[in-house]
Amino acid sequence: MKLRVPMDSAARALGADEVVDALVAEAGRRGQQIEVIRTGSRGMVWLEPLVEVEIDGIRHGYGPAGPEDAAAILDGTSVKALGPVADLDWMRRQTRLTFARVGVIDPLSLAEYEAHGGLAGLRRALAMTGQQIVDEVKLSGLRGRGGAGFPTGIKWQTVHDAAGPQKYIVCNADEGDSGTFADRMLMEGDPFTLIEGMAIAGLGVGAARGYVYLRSEYPDAIAVMRGAVLTAREAGLLGRDVLGSGRAFDMEIRVGAGAYVCGEETSLLNSLEGKRGVVRAKPPLPALEGFLGRPTVVNNVISLATVPVIFEKGAQHYADFGLGRSRGTVTLQIAGNVARGGLFETAFGISLGEVVNDLGGGTASGRPVKAVQVGGPLGAYLPVSRFDAALGYEELDASGGLLGHAGLVVFDDTADMLAMARFAMEFCAVESCGKCTPCRIGAVRGVETLDRIAAGDPAALPLLTDLCETMKDGSLCALGGFTPFPVMSAVTHFPDEFARLKEAAE
Numbered sequence: 001m002k003l004r005v006p007m008d009s010a011a012r013a014l015g016a017d018e019v020v021d022a023l024v025a026e027a028g029r030r031g032q033q034i035e036v037i038r039t040g041s042r043g044m045v046w047l048e049p050l051v052e053v054e055i056d057g058i059r060h061g062y063g064p065a066g067p068e069d070a071a072a073i074l075d076g077t078s079v080k081a082l083g084p085v086a087d088l089d090w091m092r093r094q095t096r097l098t099f100a101r102v103g104v105i106d107p108l109s110l111a112e113y114e115a116h117g118g119l120a121g122l123r124r125a126l127a128m129t130g131q132q133i134v135d136e137v138k139l140s141g142l143r144g145r146g147g148a149g150f151p152t153g154i155k156w157q158t159v160h161d162a163a164g165p166q167k168y169i170v171c172n173a174d175e176g177d178s179g180t181f182a183d184r185m186l187m188e189g190d191p192f193t194l195i196e197g198m199a200i201a202g203l204g205v206g207a208a209r210g211y212v213y214l215r216s217e218y219p220d221a222i223a224v225m226r227g228a229v230l231t232a233r234e235a236g237l238l239g240r241d242v243l244g245s246g247r248a249f250d251m252e253i254r255v256g257a258g259a260y261v262c263g264e265e266t267s268l269l270n271s272l273e274g275k276r277g278v279v280r281a282k283p284p285l286p287a288l289e290g291f292l293g294r295p296t297v298v299n300n301v302i303s304l305a306t307v308p309v310i311f312e313k314g315a316q317h318y319a320d321f322g323l324g325r326s327r328g329t330v331t332l333q334i335a336g337n338v339a340r341g342g343l344f345e346t347a348f349g350i351s352l353g354e355v356v357n358d359l360g361g362g363t364a365s366g367r368p369v370k371a372v373q374v375g376g377p378l379g380a381y382l383p384v385s386r387f388d389a390a391l392g393y394e395e396l397d398a399s400g401g402l403l404g405h406a407g408l409v410v411f412d413d414t415a416d417m418l419a420m421a422r423f424a425m426e427f428c429a430v431e432s433c434g435k436c437t438p439c440r441i442g443a444v445r446g447v448e449t450l451d452r453i454a455a456g457d458p459a460a461l462p463l464l465t466d467l468c469e470t471m472k473d474g475s476l477c478a479l480g481g482f483t484p485f486p487v488m489s490a491v492t493h494f495p496d497e498f499a500r501l502k503e504a505a506e
Contacts, residue, residue, distance in 0.1 A: 001027075001034045001074070004052040004059065006103065008041035008188050009220045010181070015066065016049035022067035023051070026074055034074070040189015042103035043343035044090050052085055061085040090344070090359070095321060097313075097329050098306045099345045102189035108227050110235055113192045119237070121311030125200045126245045133204035134160050137307065139315035141327025146172055146263075146300030147375065147404040149326075149393040155297060158287040159205040162295035169201045169210035169251070170291055170298045172268055176215065176260040177376025179335040180407035183301035185343055187214070187221040190305070191228035192237075195251065197307035199242060201297055202249040210251035211291070213268050215258045225253050260431040265298040267433060278433040300405070302331055322348035326392035336373075336409035337363045352396075353387030356410055367412040371420075371494070375404025377427050378482035380489035381411075381420060400493070402485055417490040417497050422450040424486035442471040443483060450487075453498070461498060464491065 005011070005020050020036055027034040042050060047063035051073055054060075061082035062073050072078035085091060105112040113119070125133050138153030159167055171194065175183040187194060198210045214222055229251060232238045240248045259277045261267045266280035269291050290296025306328065310318045319327045326348035332355055334341050339361030356362070356372055363369055371381045379402045382389070389399035396403045411420070429443035446467055452460035468484035491498050 001032065002037065002054040003034055003073075004037045004039050004054075005049060006041040006189075007038035007107075007220070008048075008185060009218070010045050010185075011041050011048040011050070012220070014045075014048045014064065018067050019049045019051060019065050019070070022070035023073065026070040030074070032074065037106050039105065040102040040107055041185060041343075042085065042091065043099070043185065043345075044088070044340070045342040046340045047082070050085075059085045061088070090340070090342070093359075094345050095329050095347050096345050097309045097318065097321075098193075098302060098331060099186065099190070099343065100309070101193065102185060105190065107189050107191055107224055108231060110192060110231055110237075113190070117312055118192055118308070119196060119243070121308035122196050122199055122237075123243065124311045125203050126243060126247065128203075130160055130204050130206055133200065133311075136311065136315045137204070140310045140318045141322070141325070142303065142306060142310065142318070143326070143393065144300055145302035145306070145331070145405065147177075147402075149403065152299060152303055155287055155299070156201065156205050158285070159207070159295045159297050162288050164295045166209070166292075166294050167205055167207035168291045168294060168296045169198050169205070169207045169304075170265075170269065170272065170296055171198060171210065171212040171301055171304055172263065172265060172298055173212050173214040173218075173221070173301050174256055174263045174268060175218075175301070175405070176258075176263045177378075177405050177407050179373070179409040180333050180376060180405045181335075182331040182333050182343055182405070184218050184221050186301055186305050187218070188224050191225050192232065193308050194225075194301060194305045195228060195232050195237065197304035198251055199238070199249045200307050200311060201299070201304060203242075203247060205295075205297055207295075207297065208248045208250070210249065211272060212251065212253050213262070213272055214253055214255055215262075216255050217258050222253060222255060229253060259433070260427075261433040268298070269296070276433075278435045323390065323392050324348075324394055326394070330391060330403075330406050332359075332391070333405075333407040334360045334410070335407065337365055337412050338410040339364050348392045349390050349395075351387065352382065352389045352391060352408075353384075355391070355408060356387065360408075360410065363410060363412040365412050365414075367414065369410060370413040370415050371411045371417070373409045373411070373420075373486065374407070375402040375485075376407055377424055378402075378485055379404050379407075380485045381417065381493060382489070383493045386493070400489060402482070417494040418450065418454055421487045421490035422447060422454075424490075425450060425483060428483045438471045439481075439483075442467060446471070446483070446487065461491075 049065045050063035051065045052059040062080045134156045142152040143149045238250045262271045262277040267277040271277040286296050332344045425446040432439045434440045
């Protein structure tokens, strides 16, 4: 009997290792032969730990499983039977391109990776010139999935055209936004696709060296990525002669200490160089003077991990998904007070309401949804009245939101929006690198102003508006520049709460 159980961090936190121990022990007592394969997660976190049993080539799910369910799962009589995993509504409704193999294969089996389409994109890229590779990425419409949404092909073109004795590919895996976990899931569940994407990027721009900057809070991802790099190097996927092509690309994993500001690309580069993680002034752009002063591509995990499927299936195939200037798929991370949290990959264009109410099933508490924060701790709080907004970069921006890394955190009607606004401002004050005056000082003044509002000072509310405008206009980096999103969205989208505070003060 062949069983698959995730070794994903979320699944392990929910008891996946204990379930595996119980299954092995029960099989041993019976003298039954079983093979347990550890995979990534399918993304249905509310069903973790999810055990998949292969029957006639079809994987049947059981979950959320506990150690006490081991005997019934092996007998096929468990009340937690879900049926064929591929037929579950959550799986059928997705367009899985970047995450096609996550939860399906053994993450560290290069043979399984190839059997499921891996390396086809790299082999195609090896037959192309650097400019042809860059042109393919441009045609796909791929944009930075880390939050900025900048066209990936344009960034690659800049590095391709830049002069320099050495160029670099740097993967930003410093996933620090609350409610985001797509990077971690990808690295833990399908690390070779990130390696393949970085290799294609290196071939495209003329870079022979790459680095993954990974936060120390992701020990499982670090271990899987390091193991995958060693396997890839031994198999000739990395090194001086990539797949026998005579072209070179190698990479290594670097671990950061976990400063939020190092998610900003120039702070990340400083940290990667062994310096303090503070933002750099632009210009010069990292594409021209990045790591060690050399031309550098800095892309997010999901951006680079999507590149192989573009080359495997063709740029136009990828570009056919999405809406407007948001092409391809978006990896939605649904979290917070929600009934069905997890990762859902679909084409851009789905509405916010469909994600929260249909896919997410509303709140876990059963109370009405009050707000959703999209785009991490510096994203806007959107009310139910904005739930018709389409999830695309420009479309969500027009609705007063920020797509960012596509993390969604759901709140029910008990949420205190003043407290939420204060959390965002305090988060900025704590995490600021101190480089920019509006961020360093403005965030502290912002917390003080919000405390004045809470204490009943009627003069504090207009000060908050002015302060947010100052921070937005003056900051060099994302922390100060985006803090007005959560603070002012709390004030403008939930005016009744702040009006009551003002009336009480007066």
